[in-house]
Amino acid sequence: MSRPSPKHDAVWARQLVAELKRRGHPAKRLLAQVGLDERSLNAEGASIPTAKYAAFFELGAEVTRDGCLGLHFGQTRDTRDAGLIGYVGLSSPTLMDAIKNISRYRRVSSDATEIEVDALEERGRLHWWFGGLGSQMSRQFLEFWATNILRAFREMIGRNMALVSVSFAHPRTEDIKEFERFFGCSVSFGRQENIIEMKLSDLNLHLVAADHRLLAVLRRYCEDLLTRHSTPPPQLVEKVERLIADRLAHGEARLDTVATKLGMSPRSLSQKLAELDTSFSGIVKSLRKELALRYLRDSNLRLTEIAFLLGYSEVSTFTHAFKRWTGTTPTAFRRRTSG
Numbered sequence: 001m002s003r004p005s006p007k008h009d010a011v012w013a014r015q016l017v018a019e020l021k022r023r024g025h026p027a028k029r030l031l032a033q034v035g036l037d038e039r040s041l042n043a044e045g046a047s048i049p050t051a052k053y054a055a056f057f058e059l060g061a062e063v064t065r066d067g068c069l070g071l072h073f074g075q076t077r078d079t080r081d082a083g084l085i086g087y088v089g090l091s092s093p094t095l096m097d098a099i100k101n102i103s104r105y106r107r108v109s110s111d112a113t114e115i116e117v118d119a120l121e122e123r124g125r126l127h128w129w130f131g132g133l134g135s136q137m138s139r140q141f142l143e144f145w146a147t148n149i150l151r152a153f154r155e156m157i158g159r160n161m162a163l164v165s166v167s168f169a170h171p172r173t174e175d176i177k178e179f180e181r182f183f184g185c186s187v188s189f190g191r192q193e194n195i196i197e198m199k200l201s202d203l204n205l206h207l208v209a210a211d212h213r214l215l216a217v218l219r220r221y222c223e224d225l226l227t228r229h230s231t232p233p234p235q236l237v238e239k240v241e242r243l244i245a246d247r248l249a250h251g252e253a254r255l256d257t258v259a260t261k262l263g264m265s266p267r268s269l270s271q272k273l274a275e276l277d278t279s280f281s282g283i284v285k286s287l288r289k290e291l292a293l294r295y296l297r298d299s300n301l302r303l304t305e306i307a308f309l310l311g312y313s314e315v316s317t318f319t320h321a322f323k324r325w326t327g328t329t330p331t332a333f334r335r336r337t338s339g
Contacts, residue, residue, distance in 0.1 A: 006112035007047035030059045039263050045239040050112040050130050054138035061140045068175050070140035074147030079155050085109045091215040096203040105222040124198040139170045158208040167191040213300050240283055248311040255280045289325045296334045
């Protein structure tokens with residue numbers, strides 16, 4: 001039996017679709033050419049085989065006549081759009097910690113990304129590649145990843161950091177000076193490995209948005225997700241949980257909203273969840289309770305902040321719900337478990 005193709009979170013493909021549409025290009029037709037469709041792509045919890053990801057970026061470069069599409073597109077993204085893994089990086093104490101955490105928790109958003117940090121502390125070297133992706137026909141996506149990660153590093157430290165050197169395994173003979181201007185160093189192509197080399201002094205810089213309390217919560221959540229990946233729940237339940245978690249704080253964790261993201265009707269989603277002996281409201285309740293316990297136990301977040309993160313407009317509403325779940329108030333629970 002053949003192994004399933006490694007996949008990567010669809011966020012950047014969705015954003016490239018939006019960019020192509022903005023420029024007046026036929027994004028839907030390009031998606032169809034690589035075996036993708038916009039409806040499934042917009043399910044937000046969707047992951048795409050890396051080979052199709054790369055093929056879509058190549059078609060994007062072709063239709064826009066931009067031989068450096070990956071380089072240009074990667075410079076315009078927002079680290080927060082990467083979701084959980086992006087916030088883990090942003091809230092880490094130093095750039096070194098951020099890279100190690102991203103490497104540790106990369107499976108949260110991708111089972112294709114490989115990041116090796118063995119030579120990071122001594123030589124400042126980051127070795128990376130994508131499972132299931134050859135370099136010959138993937139240069140736009142590979143160049144996008146390297147550009148986007150450096151842009152994220154610069155955002156994290158709040159300054160225009162230059163690298164020591166960058167090497168790509170895929171070949172390129174044109175526009176190399178443009179790459180060197182962005183990366184701030186010599187950039188070579190057609191090498192054996194994809195390597196980003198940084199100054200050790202830069203790796204020890206403190207991040208502007210470092211937050212040890214938030215990081216502790218996010219790391220525990222990532223650890224839970226990694227554990228679940230080893231013994232995954234039904235795929236539909238996992239997707240629903242993820243979509244709910246993303247929407248709680250915005251008050252959008254509703255059956256109709258999540259069903260639309262999954263390309264289903266609310267009735268159909270309810271029926272499928274019932275077949276798995278659960279319900280949408282049951283998943284919301286369970287997730288809220290789980291997150292509330294974690295926030296109270298593992299962070300110093302104020303009750304108003306926790307209520308907001310869980311989608312409650314009032315602390316009193318959160319307090320009443322918590323008392324129903326546990327028989328005690330949030331304040332009493334925190335006091336009992338704080339030491």
